Amino acid sequence: MKWLELNQIPLNEWRQEELNGVLVQVSVSPYDVPIAVRGYPDSDPGWFVIEFKYATEEELRPAEGAPHIVLLLGKNSGRIYKIRINRKALAVEKVGLELKVEKLQQEVSRAIDQALQTGATNRLSNTYDLTKKVILNNRKDLFQEFGFPRT
């Protein structure tokens, strides 16, 4: 359950964007960039959790979406703080470990996209992209303790 520290600068680079007819450099708010991430089996058996740490904390609420992947979002900000994955319901085929991790990461990304559709804003879209990027870059470490069925 060790936190994986994230190097923020490559995650949060300045990019050019046109805002109200003016070309400026923009970047995601420092509050929306996760500082650390970890993956661990939940105390509730059968569930696995991916947790993100941000600069500040807030109350959480579950997002509407797939029942086997539950996103817990910040009540005010809408940031993804936790992703709870139902290990049993999520069918992982009997394939190699790398493919299992990849499939799982894709399922999580799909759940994030689904959550975005319900509360789509430009800011949240960028923030969720960042979350997906973090999972993609750290997928091997994150799903280490997932407990895949033996092939």
Add this chain to the structure above:
Amino acid sequence: MMGIRDKFKRIQILLTVFQTVLVALGAALSAAAKVDVARVSNPLIQQAVIFLQQSSWWQAPLCILAVPIVQFIKTYFGSPHVWDCVHFILDEFRKAAYPQEDQAAPAAHRVTLFQHRTCCWLFSACWLYRRWPWDGWLVPAERSGQLTRKSRIRFPATDDAKTAGVAGETWAKNYCIYIENLPNLKPGSTEATIQNFAKRTWCKPEWIKRQLKQEKSFARSFCGMPIEVRGKEWGVLLFDSTSTTMVGREQIKTLVQGKAAVLAKLLEKT
């Protein structure tokens, strides 16, 4: 707001003393109400008890009303110690944002913390932006350094995302916004230069002209960052400098993130 709070800092101790006196007076009044004057042997205390009993009809309501009013004033301006800490953090941000610049020129490179407030009773700002005082505004709450603290600048930050200025745009988009190489505005600048500056900073040209008449200097680079408390937008941090670029703009995001939790705890108390 900052200027008023600086003045308030000086009378804050006086207000606390006044509040303590009022509470003591209230206690004395309730104690005196039950005392039998005939039984008091000390003439001085007897006189005091008689005075308290006779004047309780106006002193008691005064205490009941004045104590919460004084408390409201103190709460409105916030604890001076909290604001001192916020000021210290802003100075740290300034050093990180402009490391190669002259640190002895605080007015040239500034960090201003704008707070989002529902009401703004500065009618000149309401008139300029054609907005109601209760539409939602960004008001300067604290600024790095010791200069230019008597600021009357206000930006509309309304619910319908109709905003102005880099601070307003940062608020509406909830992004970090960076603008560099702005034209050098000075008295006598051409209309085209003023229009260009106004367009690139989402400001009103009339306001720029008014500032130029007052011989105020203009920043040539801006960086706005949203500030949150418990996941809610609290305000905006605005870096402005007479330099054309902000050298530490990459480091500042990391620094703001590092100090965010402390800043949020402090701002919760304001």
